[in-house]
Amino acid sequence: MFEPLTQRRYLLSFKAARLPQQVADVIVIGGGVAGLRAAIASAEAGADVLVMTKDTLDESNTWYAQGGIAAVLQPLDSFEAHIRDTEVVGVGLCDEAAVKLVVEEGAARVIELLQWGANFDRQSGNAYDLAYGLEGGHSFARILHAYGDATGRELAQTLIGKAHSNDLIRISERTFAIDLITHEGNCVGVLALIGGQVQVIWARRTILASGGAGQLYRESTNPKIATADGHAMAYRAGARVQDMEFVQFHPTTLYVAGASRALITEAVRGEGAHLIDRNGDRFMNDYHPDGELAPRDVVSRAIVEQIRKTFFTHVFLDVRHLDAGKFRARFPQLARLVDEFEIDMSTDPIPIHPAMHYMIGGVDADEYGRTSLPGLYAVGEASCSGLHGANRLASNSLLEGLVYGARAGTDAAAEARKVTTSFPLQLEHSVAPSSKTELDIADVRNSLRSVMWRNVGIERDGERLTETREIIAFWSRYVMDKTFNPKEIAAAAIAGWELQNMLTACYLITTAALSRTESRGAHFRTDFPDRDDKHWRLHLLWGRPTETPIPEPID
Ligand code: FAD
Ligand code: SIN
Secondary structure (H helix, E strand, C coil): CCCCHCCCCCCCCHHHHHEEEEEEEEEEEECCCCHEEEEEEEEHCCCCCCEECCCCCCCHHHHHHCCCCEECCCCCHHHHHHHHHHHHCCCCCCCCCCCCHHHHHHHHHHHHHHHHHCCCEEECCCCCCCCCCCCCCCCCCECCCCCCCHHHHHHHHHHHHHHCCCCEEEECCCCCEEEEEEEECEEEEEEECCCCEEEEEEEEEEECCCCHHHHHHEEEEECCCCHHHHHHHHHCCCCCCEECCCCCEEEEEECCCHHHHHHHHCCCCCCCEEEEECCEEHHHHCCCHHHCCCCHHHHHHHHHHHHHHHHEEEEEEEECCHHHHHHHHHCHHHHHHHHHHCCCCCCCCCCEEEEEECCCEEEECCCCCCCCCCCCCECHEECCCCCCCCCCCCCCCCHHHCCCHHHHHHHHHHHHCCCCCCCCCCCEEEECCCCCCCCCCHHHHHHHHHHHHHCCCCCCCHHHHHHHHHHHHHEEEEEEHCCCCCCCCHHHHHHHHHHHHHHHHHHHHHHHHHHHHEEEECEEEEEEECCCHHCCCEEEECCCCCCCCCCEECC
């Protein structure tokens, strides 16, 4: 039933010899925190690096990150406390070695950012007097932020500046990676659309840093680029993916009809904002002893439940009791956002609703970001390093991108030097023409996002997951057999490839969610509401050609 998804190898026919070709020591797919940090590390280790981004460098999840980056930099804080917080939120599925590594190396990576000029907020004019925020699940105020709620932009600009200053790094924006090329079981490069033309870029090592999957859901905090391309292309090329059932929903996005679901950072609750329902009742203490600062899966589910109980469409974030001037200065982006919608935060609570925020599952990667496919690394949101387990602690993601980006970049440069393959290779692939009806790509994309939101969202159950798989299988028969010709309209071809990637990732998420018959972290099954350590303290790995997961128990 799922052959179109589990067997299609490349999204297009190609003959390498007939296409323009380039060679790089290291290709990095993605120009967010993970990709840029990887590129910098590879270039510093002497590799020539090509970074490709599907849109411009300012369109990434990294750019839009608000709340901050968690790091243990204060004497009263400790690595042990940050490790414990990460593991508590990860509910028994965190990889202990990965957590230790990220927390301990993360502090050094953040100090390095400061040395590169990142302007994190200070409490006073003193350069060493950094300001730290608190977010859900953290037992200590350890979240660094920049320009209040524009942390991602500052971090990205710092890394972009550093990358631009290194002559070994070339950055190719508006370049769409279509597929990873494999030869004799190794990843040897990428097929990409550059300036409307398909090109082959041979690489001694390839680093996948293509970010998240928010666009798989109708309601999401992620920008348009987040269509899970990396998850899907790695799966097609034969790399294993892991923990795909774990999708994180952020509790607080602005709920205004017709507006996109803009994130309202969790740090707002860290500064004392309350969640109230339509009756003005503050409800979070009924659901968790940490109230508004409970882990975000708990808060998201509590909001859904409260919406149900009060027969309403949303709840509210209430900051009326906080000092308005100070609040606007601390959260300038939020202040601008609510002004746009003529919401006066000092007199009116802000309407909010949860939305898909972060893809926890991804391409299975080891401590250097190496995947099960030789030659391919995966870092950042596209990867599954084991750091987050069943749920991600707030502000741990930028940190993960920095740490694994640096590790993978250095390792890839060293490994690239050992490669003896002489490029170009004479590779080709042919996809049979489709004889089936065309479906409207935009229609299927919208319907898929709605179905995922309704059936594979904050709450799931076996019947709806089964139905969703059937729907995905049906659409796949008509979408996965098509090829898209960029010579006609490049944007239409990209939309087609994105939909093929989205269907693949939705298949993996839905199948994994159906397989895990328990509730844990971000994965909540109404038909199996309890956590089941006896049977489910394990990861689910997915690799071609099987349609069933490979369970990997946790020692
Ligand atoms: P991204 O930053 O998303 O970069 C992905 C890159 O891959 C982009 O350059 C894109 O163009 C490229 N790409 C994708 N597909 C292709 C393709 N087919 N071809 C070529 N290029 C491709 N985390 C925190 O730790 N703290 C926060 O405060 C925080 N706030 C957030 C707020 C928002 C609104 C969002 C959406 C996320 C937030 N997160 C936060 C999560 C965090 O921002 C991301 O997980 C992290 O930035 C991911 O980094 P990345 O480098 O893996 O991917
Ligand atoms: C936020 O600012 O609430 C997002 C933080 C995160 O996703 O880690």
